[in-house]
Amino acid sequence: MQTRSGAPESTSRQAPQRLAGGAGPSVPRPAIDAARAAEPVEQVTVKARAENLSFYYGTVQALKGLSIEMREKRVTALIGPSGCGKTTFLRCFNRMHDLTPGTRYEGRIMLYPDDFNLIAKGVDPIEVRMRIGMVFQKPNPFPKSIFENVAYGLRVRGLRSSARVEEEVEKALRRAAIWDEVKDRLDNSGLSLSGGQQQRLCIARALATNPEILLFDEPTSALDPIATARIEELIAELRDQVTVIIVTHNMQQAARVSDYTAFMYLGELIEFDNTSKLFTNPSKKATEDYITGRYG
Amino acid sequence: MQATTTAESISRIRSDVNRRKFLDQVFVMVGLLVMFAALLVLAILFIDLVQKGAPRLNLDFLTQFPSRKAERAGILSAWVGTSLIMLTTAVITMPIGVAAAIYLEEYAPKNWVTAIIEINVTNLAGVPSIIYGLLALGLFVYQFNLGQSILTAGLTLSLLILPIVIVATREALRAVPRPIREAAYALGATRWEVTAHHVLPYSMGGILTGMIIGLSRAIGETAPLITIGALSFIAFLPESPFKGEFPFLSIAWLKDAFTAMPIQMFNWVSRPDPKFQVNAAAAGAILLGMTLLMNGIAIWLRYRFRKRINW
Numbered sequence: 001m002q003t004r005s006g007a008p009e010s011t012s013r014q015a016p017q018r019l020a021g022g023a024g025p026s027v028p029r030p031a032i033d034a035a036r037a038a039e040p041v042e043q044v045t046v047k048a049r050a051e052n053l054s055f056y057y058g059t060v061q062a063l064k065g066l067s068i069e070m071r072e073k074r075v076t077a078l079i080g081p082s083g084c085g086k087t088t089f090l091r092c093f094n095r096m097h098d099l100t101p102g103t104r105y106e107g108r109i110m111l112y113p114d115d116f117n118l119i120a121k122g123v124d125p126i127e128v129r130m131r132i133g134m135v136f137q138k139p140n141p142f143p144k145s146i147f148e149n150v151a152y153g154l155r156v157r158g159l160r161s162s163a164r165v166e167e168e169v170e171k172a173l174r175r176a177a178i179w180d181e182v183k184d185r186l187d188n189s190g191l192s193l194s195g196g197q198q199q200r201l202c203i204a205r206a207l208a209t210n211p212e213i214l215l216f217d218e219p220t221s222a223l224d225p226i227a228t229a230r231i232e233e234l235i236a237e238l239r240d241q242v243t244v245i246i247v248t249h250n251m252q253q254a255a256r257v258s259d260y261t262a263f264m265y266l267g268e269l270i271e272f273d274n275t276s277k278l279f280t281n282p283s284k285k286a287t288e289d290y291i292t293g294r295y296g
Numbered sequence: 297m298q299a300t301t302t303a304e305s306i307s308r309i310r311s312d313v314n315r316r317k318f319l320d321q322v323f324v325m326v327g328l329l330v331m332f333a334a335l336l337v338l339a340i341l342f343i344d345l346v347q348k349g350a351p352r353l354n355l356d357f358l359t360q361f362p363s364r365k366a367e368r369a370g371i372l373s374a375w376v377g378t379s380l381i382m383l384t385t386a387v388i389t390m391p392i393g394v395a396a397a398i399y400l401e402e403y404a405p406k407n408w409v410t411a412i413i414e415i416n417v418t419n420l421a422g423v424p425s426i427i428y429g430l431l432a433l434g435l436f437v438y439q440f441n442l443g444q445s446i447l448t449a450g451l452t453l454s455l456l457i458l459p460i461v462i463v464a465t466r467e468a469l470r471a472v473p474r475p476i477r478e479a480a481y482a483l484g485a486t487r488w489e490v491t492a493h494h495v496l497p498y499s500m501g502g503i504l505t506g507m508i509i510g511l512s513r514a515i516g517e518t519a520p521l522i523t524i525g526a527l528s529f530i531a532f533l534p535e536s537p538f539k540g541e542f543p544f545l546s547i548a549w550l551k552d553a554f555t556a557m558p559i560q561m562f563n564w565v566s567r568p569d570p571k572f573q574v575n576a577a578a579a580g581a582i583l584l585g586m587t588l589l590m591n592g593i594a595i596w597l598r599y600r601f602r603k604r605i606n607w
Binding site: 094096099101126129130133141143152153156157202205206 | 406478486
């Protein structure tokens with residue numbers, strides 16, 4: 001087998017050649033991936049399942065009958081060209097579309113273990129958002145202190161004891177790998193941080209409420225490469241704690257951070273597989289064309 | 297365009313840039329000229345008022361009641377009346393205007409009823425102030441029997457500036473970026489929590505600015521106050537809002553008759569005795585000063601709030 005150095009950067013371009021040469025998975029962290037690839041799907045708990053999910057902006061259908069499973073404490077990446085509906089799909093999970101009038105869901109998104117259809121008619125989006133957190137494309141800290149940014153979700157949940165709040169804030173900031181950088185200036189504005197720090201603050205804010213699923217919507221698209229690397233490391237660390245769904249337009253990023261990858265095109269799910277399998281041996285022509293850079 | 301860099305092409309680029317920069321400079325000159333023309337008019341007006349009113353611009357002028365003798369007449373009842381009316385107007389307008397704006401901007405469904413309300417609110421800002429005076433005369437004075445009081449004046453001026461405050465507040469609310477709202481919603485906040493914890497505090501600078509701009513408009517209004525029956529000669533003060541005994545504050549003054557700065561001015565201007573013109577000029581200078589002060593506060597507030605929050 002050839003060496004894996006430089007694999008992340010070259011994954012997409014070289015994938016077909018490797019495929020032809022019969023090479024194994026070319027994504028990084030081979031040990032983990034090999035282990036996970038070998039793992040039968042049944043042994044992994046399903047955290048959420050979209051069943052024939054369609055979504056409409058007014059009369060425009062943005063998602064066309066998607067069915068997909070999100071596995072618990074795994075990272076699932078959604079990739080695809082601009083406008084393919086990956087962000088639209090992601091935002092179904094915390095009912096963000098409910099803020100826009102004239103939108104409509106069809107089908108089901110089941111949340112397990114409690115068999116809870118989170119897009120059912122009578123379900124309050126606020127209840128859904130209490131369970132599923134989100135990190136946005138651009139860092140969007142509140143113009144409040146660093147501490148208050150992280151504490152806000154706890155306060156909304158009615159946590160009043162300041163000792164408990166302080167404890168949870170510290171825990172969340174540690175989990176988001178930003179504690180050491182901000183512990184001496186928790187009272188400073190969240191906006192005083194750099195872009196990458198702001199994004200990690202937003203991750204801490206989302207983690208503070210212990211979400212069951214954490215949604216990332218292109219979390220590094222506004223960041224420089226070093227800040228991006230730190231966020232990716234962080235997502236890799238979170239994989240054992242929380243179910244992660246991440247939208248990215250960067251295929252190397254999907255290959256680096258995810259266990260599973262879904263390729264979407266024109267509102268449809270084209271292919272869903274182990275990340276290593278999807279990037280080295282895609283079963284659909286469209287997927288191969290996309291990951292080899294023929295379009296998108 | 298040539299791909300190769302030659303002395304000729306560089307000089308052509310330079311002359312082109314110079315020509316366009318010259319046009320840029322021309323616009324700067326025109327802009328400055330126009331701006332100074334506007335400022336100059338205001339400055340001349342103010343200086344003129346101060347010069348004409350100079351003999352009366354002293355402390356006595358502020359502490360004396362109006363009198364038939366020009367040199368003994370002061371604006372005590374007028375500035376106290378104006379201050380209390382402004383206070384009343386602010387207290388009434390702030391909650392109603394902000395609540396209306398929040399409803400229209402954050403809560404109202406986007407349908408034709410909302411559209412009609414929005415168009416009407418905007419149009420109300422253009423209704424002549426005397427119409428508000430007539431409305432207030434019929435409604436507050438005769439229908440609700442509030443009398444020709446400070447309360448009636450405050451309510452009337454509130455009606456007048458509500459559209460301004462609502463429009464300004466909506467602008468301020470709209471300036472809060474969508475990602476900030478989404479961040480709060482994503483944490484499970486309700487619409488009210490998003491509004492109360494985030495949108496309102498972040499837009500407070502703009503809301504207060506709109507409020508003060510509205511009040512600066514109200515402070516100079518004469519027509520509606522005359523219509524509801526403001527007196528022009530008052531030799532007593534409204535009951536004091538401060539009391540010696542518990543609860544230390546009183547609202548009895550709301551029912552008192554009043555006069556206001558612009559009415560006092562109007563009264564003096566319409567007198568034949570030229571000495572009263574001096575009084576009118578002095579009162580005008582003070583009124584203009586009050587308006588400029590309020591605008592200054594608006595600018596300061598905006599600066600303070602913006603400094604803390606820059607997206």
